[in-house]
Amino acid sequence: MLQCIFLLSDSGEVMLEKQLTGHRVDRSICDWFWDHVISQGDSFKSQPVIASPTHYLFQVVREGITFLACTQVEMPPLMGIEFLCRVSDVLSDYLGGLNEDVIKDNFVIVYELLDEMIDNGFPLTTEPNILREMIAPPNIVSKVLSVVTGNSSNVSDTLPGATGSCIPWRAADPKYANNEVYVDLVEEMDAVINRDGVLVKCEVYGEVRVNSHLSGLPDLTLSFANPSILDDVRFHPCVRFRPWESHQILSFVPPDGEFKLMSYRVKKLKSTPIYVKPQLSSDAGKCRVNVLVGIRNDHGKTIDSITLQFQLPPCILSADLTSNTGTVNILGNKTCSWSIGRIPKDKTPSLSGTLVLESELERLHVFPTFRVGFKIMGVALSGLQIDKLDLKTAPSRLYKGFRALTRAGEFEVRS
């Protein structure tokens, strides 16, 4: 049971305070918290669950905004964290991004949202679709609407029908002239390649995202050509469990609009789409660097926005790095980033140069980890394929669309 929620700016200023129970939490806890964060050096480094002398604090940091919740009683920690994550998601969804100004400008909306999302310290409704029916987002449309109609309230007059319905994620009967449903497979590849060039770990985390604009109460079934490759799956509450258990078919009544239908994991993949071969050899206070990047196996799709990032070890005085393709930047915090874009047909991109070490060092002992980014449109690297999507009572006009996309998640190559 949470007692209070604070929103702090990146300078530690309390932007918003929402007391949830009769047991008030003094604002001084924020000062304590901020001192604690500063003592840790970086809010990213301090733990999400902290015990202060008086309260237990949950913190989630998003875009420089700290969402801080306090409690004095035992509770499931994931509930606190998960809730704060939802709050941040909903706010950034409502306000079109998160930053200090947008929260200060719209703090009334933030209060209203918090009012509906949590009462008496217990989370109530966090489903964005339903919240949107109770509190209109401050977008241009609603502003124009309020001018036109003269009704300046950004609170809708109707109460969400779904609070009473047995399909809590779906608003009552939307009507669309064009019935559309789009399914996206979005995958992230996490891979670790060790010093010897061996693929230590390679797995894909994927999401099935659906954007549905369907009238009435549509009942959808989605099936995959090869569901057996999935290692573990998690579903949106709308997915019925039995059909999946017996036939690996996703049967569901979708929420209106965009949502994450399912997430999955595919383990133990054997290969990565690109290779990165770093070579570092040091001698007499200098270190020669040479990194090659190339396509390993052809998926028939272009690999886009290839980037390579690494942190130069602190013992390096200066670096002189050049590449034959793309641009190399060394940022102030000694992060070197090489953006390649697409791999040209005629040559293999390479980055080379020398690093000058601190005077007393002969050789480099700390080796950088290269983080690789890429994007491939049109293919799901896990190999998952959608077989078909059916609608039980098909409306006269129905558009269905499928897309796939894979990008690098935590893709790292050690040297």
Next chain:
Amino acid sequence: MPPPVQSQRSPSPSQPSGKSEVSDLKLQLRQLAGSRAPGVDDSKRELFKKVISYMTIGIDVSSLFGEMVMCSATSDVVLKKMCYLYVGNYAKVNPDLALLTINFLQRDCRDEDPMIRGLALRSLSSLCVANLVEYLVGPLGSGLKDGNAYVRMVAVIGVLKLYRFSSSTCIDAEFPSILKHLMINDSDTHVVANCLSALQEIWSAEASASDEALREREALISKPIIYYLLNRIKEFSEWAQCLVLELVTKYVPSDTSEVFDIMNLLEDRLQHANGAVVLATAKVFLQLTLSMSDVHHKVYERIKAPMLTLVSSGSPEQSYAVLSHLHLLVMRAPYIFFSDYKHFYCQYNEPSYVKRLKLEMLTAVANESNTYEIVTELCEYAANVDVPIARESIRAVGKIALQQYDVNAIVDRLLQFLEMEKDYVTAEALVLVKDLLRKYPQWSQDCIAVVGNISSKTVQEPKAKAALIWMLGEYSQEMQDAPYVLESLVENWEEEHSAEVRLHLLTAVMKCFFKRPPETQNALGAALAACVADFHQDVHDRALFYYRMLQYNVSVAERVVNPPKQAVSVFADTQSSEIKDRIFDEFNSLSVVYQKPSYMFTDREHRGQIEFSDELGHLSIGGEPSENVVSAQRVDENDKDLLLTTSEKEEASGSSNNGSAYASPYDNSSASAVGSQTRAESEISNQSATGYSSQSASLGIEDLLGLGSPAAAPAPPSPQLKLNAVAALDPSTFQQKWRQLPVALSQEYSVSPRGVAALTAPQALIRHMQSHSIHCIASGGQSPSFKFFFFTQKTESSSTYLVECIINTSSANAQTKIKADDQSTSEVFSTLFQSALSKFGNP
């Protein structure tokens, strides 16, 4: 709420200072209050916004209360919401003014828009003002019967708020029974869930007072209610599901088929998108099957995949919370995760608290089949840019080595660390090699070869230095130059700031002495002397203890200091299994994240910080196993400190002495000797280091302490006077004599420049004079002025000479006062002393 002027942060320049703006707002609000002009709502809204933003940044706007209430007679929902917010914040401070709001809130509670009814009811129940309670009962009662679920939902929570504020009013109005009825009959799951949470709280609080409440609380976890809730679980919102699942963990099924029914029903919850639901379900599964061990293990298998997915899919914060729980499971049943070790590999970008957990899990899941890969992975972290994690990974390698039978490959890796030439890597690796040798003495050959190459000068960290010194002492037989390394360390005694290292050094020199006496005796003498003069009580005490042991019997001393060791088979675990069980019972709670059972961190609040630390201190000194669990854990918490002394404990395991302050009782003898003396006087006991006499004639003790090494010059032959090389005098006798005897001779003479140069520390002169059979009993002072008390005895009689010698190095002169039992020979002694002194500094 922001109570007035509580913000310690000074307002930034752009923020209004308060006063004038507030009175300005007051005026404007007043003007708008009565107005019914079109568009007035918009201007009101702007003003309200301003008021609330002031309130948010901590400016006291409570003086506007009256005006705000007056302005709130409006149909605009947003205005109302802002007003409710404002009223909720300040009603407590202004109970009289709050009365004003009752009217319009009550009216709003009867509004035709359910949204407004709900909001008004929520605000009304949040007021928490004592004299307004009576106004709350009516609206709550009708709210509970409202046709709209939203209002009912708010009303249920309102009842709980009322209960917290005034339990008697709530009970008198019979709200609990209405809630019970609603919980079972209401069609809306939000209402049901809120009833459940309200009733849980109310009955639990009442249970101590009334039997009926106790029965009601039991009834909540009765079969019909649980089944009723479970059957509807999919209709509940995800958060309410957590609540229901938490309740189910308290339910005790009558037989195993019921357990399976419940698990079947809930199995799909493990696939839920909300991590909180997944964990709550996992807890239900684990709790239900506690008594069915085979099923319990299948449950581990079943919940493994969803939890691993949660770790890899969520934000770092979520990952951390789930990882903490996985950590618990891994520690309980590592074998389940043997093949999943790759999930615990650290990613470069992860925050270090996540990496740390992962390292612990990697350590736990290492077994014969995956050790090689895990250790390879860990070794890569050792070259990581993140130094603390690099250290932790080296430690993890060490831990794996200590829990494996086949450590062949690991030892090589560890030794490679030593050759990496990074100071922190070397430091960590040294500590590990030490522990490794304690468990696997058979590896000493390989390790010693590498350790021998490490220069003690490059190792700076106390722990690592202590480890290195321990190895030097322990394996001085095998390491060629061990005595010399130790000797050079002893010479730099003054520069060694860590008491721990000094303790280790003393013990190591002792051990080395037993193995290679001729090469070490100088070093031991110097070490004992330096230790006795040490300002650190432990060092001082241990030196005295060693000295007295040597005095008593050298072979006993050897048995105590350097007993034959048995390899350590199991290192003390950091957490008792009982504690782990307690944490496990609190699965899905903060306990898991903190890795402590809840009573450990909740109790602290009641106990207060100071008492807590007191207890810590007490326990670490006592060091005895405590009966109660609480303190046992305290010891665990403190186990870093304990580990620190483990090595010492082991060294002395044969003889029940651990030599450190933690065992002060054993030092009784020296304590009583020193006890009554002042600190300055106790320095006199320095004689124990040097003027050591001889009943223990075995080995070369006299040699060591009296005559110096065989190479040292023999006592200068003097026709008149022969001095006893092994004279003994205890401090109290010295004092007594010094007081009784008159000054026989008082002289002043210059010291040779070479002598001055050599006299950087008192020890140098003490050693020198010893070689002339003049023993120091106490010394002190700092450059340029040193003070010594010497004594010596004639060989043929027990006649003693006492000398006070003050040497000033800047003026290069020495003042001596000589007292003697036999005054007639004091003249002769004086020349002897002078000649001995003048030779000081000669090569």
